[in-house]
């Protein structure tokens with residue numbers, strides 16, 4: 001069912017309300033504060049803003065924010081249980097001033113976030129929708145690539161990691177064909193290890209099971 005942005009946000013906020021009250025790291029997004037003004041939201045001197053889509057339990061996002069106080073991190077996830085888990089990690093901490101999370105998905109990004117906002121966009125282990133008839137649900141497609149191209153600043157970076165071979169090669173193929181991005185790992189299509197990477201819980205789990213991880217890195221051109 002197609003919803004207007006206003007109805008979508010109302011729906012999301014209706015069961016998230018109590019979480020907004022007692023945690024300052026979560027942002028309640030309503031149409032009144034759109035498009036998001038990250039200068040006001042973070043209200044600090046940081047010049048760099050990174051965006052994680054689908055942060056899951058928030059483990060790596062929180063670690064990134066704590067390790068890099070000079071960088072602002074904005075993370076979204078569309079599932080309430082993920083927000084709840086991430087908040088359970090944040091509730092016994094002081095507010096992390098360079099971190100904001102919000103509950104929403106990628107469907108309305110250009111109506112919510114100004115163009116040229118981010119230095120980096122990160123996607124770790126997005127749902128692979130393994131069955132062929134479900135591939136249309138995968139987040140990364142040509143339209144999504146055009147959206148993130150707009151949201152990134154010049155020379156912005158898109159990072160994508162997945163253990164799923166078919167989704168990884170679909171992404172490689174999409175980025176090979178687009179003129180909007182350049183593959184930083186060229187001539188390789190991906191790396192299986194990235195120095196100084198903070199692994200997500202999902203990633204550790206998949207590695208223990210013996211899966212190869214595909215890390216891709218693309219530059220906005």
Ligand SMILES: C[S@@+](CC[C@H](N)C(=O)[O-])C[C@H]1O[C@@H](n2cnc3c(N)ncnc32)[C@H](O)[C@@H]1O
Nearest residue numbers: 054055056077078079105106124125127200202
């Ligand atoms: C397999 S989990 C991986 C979580 C985390 N990135 C990790 O590596 O541990 C995928 C996450 O992406 C979220 N997600 C999937 N599609 C999304 C979308 N289009 N917008 C926002 N979040 C999304 C899901 O709710 C889920 O939390």
